[in-house]
Amino acid sequence: MQRRTFSKGVFVAALALTTSASALMAADKNYVIGFSQVTTVEPWRVQFNKDLRAEAALHENVELLMADANDRTEKQVADVENFIRQEVDAILISPKESAGLTGVVEQATDAGIPVFVLDRNVDTDKYVQWVGGDNELIGRAAGKFALEKLGGMGAAKGTIVEIWGGLGTQAAHDRANGFHEAFENEAGVSFLLDQQSGDWKQDQAYDIMSTALRNYEDITMVYGHNDPMAYGAYLAAKDAGRADDIMFIGVDALPGEGVTWVANGELAATFLYPTPGAEGLRQALAYLGGAEVEKSVVMGTEAVTADNADDILKRNGLK
Known part of the structure; x- marks a missing residue:
């Protein structure tokens, strides 16, 4: 697993080097680039925007227009339509949902505006490039960690x-x-809930976990699809006096959130989901400069546990 992640990291780094020359070719032209973000409420999205703005600041010839969809598909569609009317040079979009944003992405492409899809994808191939993390890879890494904590292959026991x-x-x-791949043949492990959505939000995860705690006396582990939801579940368990008996695993690994919660012993692990904003802008500038770019750029992951959380916090000036 580590070898696979490393190779993807090398691929991204190499690709960045090959596109840098084309980005330089574009440096003598001015570009207006529109970015449609699904929401600015989630901390991962805040970091996403921060990384994108920092990259844009490195390019004096780039005017970055940012639109916040306020977590509403119809608003995001309208934002992208507005970029089309403004005839921006390129559009970066991080969709709220795949199906709902497919049409407007195709509309932008048909209007001759190159579209770069960041993070969640859309149900079409009518865009220049997708940039983001490998969510199945992250899920497998989290599953492998969870399986080992529950007793290992063939011997794992617990409820999730x-x-x-x-x-x-x-x-x-x-x-x-x-x-779930890690538990396909593990008869001793059972999942207690059936696709309960916390919509990526801490408060909704708190409510889901509170209900689960009332309904189940034995809960071994919680897997939240992001760190705020894993932490919301932890807080619910803490309020119920049961946090010490349950292991919590999340995804995102922002230094000020997931990594800190791991360092504090509140989460057992989190898995890095890198933000694609800076890389997406670099790729767009390379394309505008005449370079051929890959259809997809996959960013790697990293497991954050008690073994390395403090070091990551120190590298980010948080400890």
Whole structure:
């Protein structure tokens, strides 16, 4: 698993080097680039925007227009339509859901505007490039970790509460599918809930976990599709006096959230889901400069546990 992740990291780094020359070719032209973000409420999205703005600041010839869809598909469609009317040079979009944003992505492409899809994908191939993390890879890494903690292959025992992200997002399904692969032949492990969506939000996960705690006396582990939901479940268990008996696993690994919660012993692990904003902008500039770019750029992951959480916090100036 580590070898696979490493190779993907090398691929991204190499691709960044090959596209840098084309980005330089585009440096003598001015570009207006529109970015449609699904929401700015989730901390991962806040970091996503921060990384994108930091990259844009490195390019004096780039004007970055950012639109917040306020977690509503219809608003995001309208935002992208507005970018089309403005005839921007390229559009970056991080969709709320796949199906709902497919049409407007195709509309932009048909208008001759190159589209770069970041994070969640859409149900069409009419875009230049997709950039994001491998959610199935992340799910498998989390599943492998969970399996080992529950006793290992063929001997694992326990009950798991899984708290999904949005049921309409491919990311949630991929994180679930990857995680479940580890337990396909583990008769001693059972999942207690049936696709309960916390919509990526801490408060909704708290409510789901509170109900689960009332309904089940034995809960061994919680797998949240992101760190805020895993932490919301932890808080619910803590309020019920049961947090010490349950292991919590999340995804995202933002230093100020998931990594900190692991360092504090509140989460057992989190798995890095890198933000694609900076890479997406670099790829767009390379394309505008005349380079051929890959149809997809897959970013790697990293397991954050008690063994390395403190070091990551120190590297980020948080300890």
